[in-house]
Structures are given as C-alpha cells and as structure tokens.
Amino acid sequence: MVGKHIVNLLSNSSEHTLRTMVRSxxxxNQLRQSGVEAVVCNLEGSVDEIAEVMKGTDAVIFTAGSGGKTGPDKTLLVDLDGAVKSMEAAEKVGANRYVIVSxxxxxxxxxxxxxxIKPYMVAKHYADRMLVATELNYTIVRPGSLLNEPSKGKVKVSENLLRGSITREDVAKTVVATLNEKNTYRRSFDLMSGEMGIQEALQNI
Structure with a gap:
C-alpha cells in the first residue's frame, strides 16, 4: 500500500515521470485508466525480463513484497531474490538511483x-546488504509499524530509533523526497512519525 501512495505522489509530480511495474x-489496466504508465513483469522472472521494462529509467523505487499470507518460500523469492534481481537490472540499464523500502x-x-516474521526480516537484511555492496546510488528506508491514517507530514529519521509507528502516506512522501536529496545518497535509516518536516529531517540525518 506504500507503493500506491508513491504512485499517487509521482503521477502528480512536475519533476518526475513515472512508470510502474505490476504483477498482472x-x-x-487500472493504472493506465488513471493515466499512469504501467508495465507487467514478475520479480520471479529473469534479470533480463526486469531490465527490459526498466529501460529508459534513471531511478528505481522498490516497494514490492510477498505479502503476509504467503510462506517463507515466497518471502525468499520476492523480498530477497526479487529485490536483488531488480538491483542487477537497475545496474544493467544504468538506472543509478535506487531507493528501497525495507x-x-x-x-x-x-x-x-x-x-x-523472522524469515521476512532475514530477507530484508540480506537484500539491504546486497544493495550496499552494489555501485548503485542507494537509499534504504526502514519504517516502523505502518498505519492507514492520514499523513501527519512530520517524521523522525536516524540510523537507530526506538520502535514506533508511521503512516503509509508519510513513508511514501519520505521515499519520494529522498530521490533528489543528496544527504540520503548511499545512506540507510529508521523512519518514524516525529516532530520535524520530512525535507528538514532528511537534511539533518
């Protein structure tokens, strides 16, 4: 659901042009009816297949997940291997900027x-480590418990935070804000609701 908020934000952006990758x-078709460019690709497919739909892009945002109703096998295939394949595809097409929701x-x-949910955490841990090992200009965003509430527009970011929560919309806003915020390049951080505006918080990590 974070991805849906990101799509809404970027589809209304005057700065970025959006292409979404979906499973079906x-x-x-639902996205196209809303005027959003959408391509179909499976993260369980090959790196070449993923790279083909990434051609022409210069930034990748990864928000995909296997979902809470699948088993550890899908967690490995999507949250770990799918993520890593998307990194390899991004490198292949020259999309140097890469932001992942961890x-x-x-x-x-x-x-x-x-x-x-230890298998999920293990998958995220190693996907993030693989991203750090690439040459990609990455940002790793690690949000706390996700809430389906209206955006508060105020966050807290740091390498290590005490457990807390944040709205999905604020995660999306933070992810979009990282795209051009140089202070987040090749950085990772925990993310919670807080008292600071998103842009200011990112500039003060």
Whole structure:
C-alpha cells in the first residue's frame, strides 16, 4: 500500500515521470485508466525480463513484497531474490538511483531474533546488504509499524530509533523526497512519525 501512495505522489509530480511495474495485466489496466504508465513483469522472472521494462529509467523505487499470507518460500523469492534481481537490472540499464523500502531495524539482527516474521526480516537484511555492496546510488528506508491514517507530514529519521509507528502516506512522501536529496545518497535509516518536516529531517540525518 506504500507503493500506491508513491504512485499517487509521482503521477502528480512536475519533476518526475513515472512508470510502474505490476504483477498482472488487470493491475496495469487500472493504472493506465488513471493515466499512469504501467508495465507487467514478475520479480520471479529473469534479470533480463526486469531490465527490459526498466529501460529508459534513471531511478528505481522498490516497494514490492510477498505479502503476509504467503510462506517463507515466497518471502525468499520476492523480498530477497526479487529485490536483488531488480538491483542487477537497475545496474544493467544504468538506472543509478535506487531507493528501497525495507523494515524497521532490518540491519540489526538482535532486534528481530525472536520475531514472528523472522524469515521476512532475514530477507530484508540480506537484500539491504546486497544493495550496499552494489555501485548503485542507494537509499534504504526502514519504517516502523505502518498505519492507514492520514499523513501527519512530520517524521523522525536516524540510523537507530526506538520502535514506533508511521503512516503509509508519510513513508511514501519520505521515499519520494529522498530521490533528489543528496544527504540520503548511499545512506540507510529508521523512519518514524516525529516532530520535524520530512525535507528538514532528511537534511539533518
């Protein structure tokens, strides 16, 4: 659902041109009816297939997930391998800027050693590590518990934060704001609701 907010923001942007990658023709048609360019591709496909739909782009935002109703196998195939293949595809087509929505404290194994979603956290941990090892100009955004509430427009960002929550819309706004914010280049951070405007918070990481 964070991805839907990002699509809404970028489709109304005067600065960026949007292309969305979705799993089904039905999803693509719904987006096209709203005037959004949409392509169909499966993250379980090949790097070449993913690269083909990325051609001509200069930035990639990865918000895909296997979903809470699938098993650890899909978590590995989408949240880990799918993410890594998208990084390889981005490098292949020269889309140097890459922003990924990760998970709160995914970099800190101790924080999720007893988590009921440990396979998901492991997948996020290693996807993020693979991204750091690439030559891509990355940003890793690790949001806290996600809320379906209206945007508050105020956040807190830091390498390490205490657990908290944030609206999905504010995650989307933060992700979009990172695209051209040089202070977030090759950086990763936890993200929560806070008291600082998004742009200001990113400039003061």
């Amino acid at each position: 023709e039905e999803q693509a 998970a709160f404290q995914a970099h800190n194994r101790e924080s999720w050693k007893d988590s009921p």
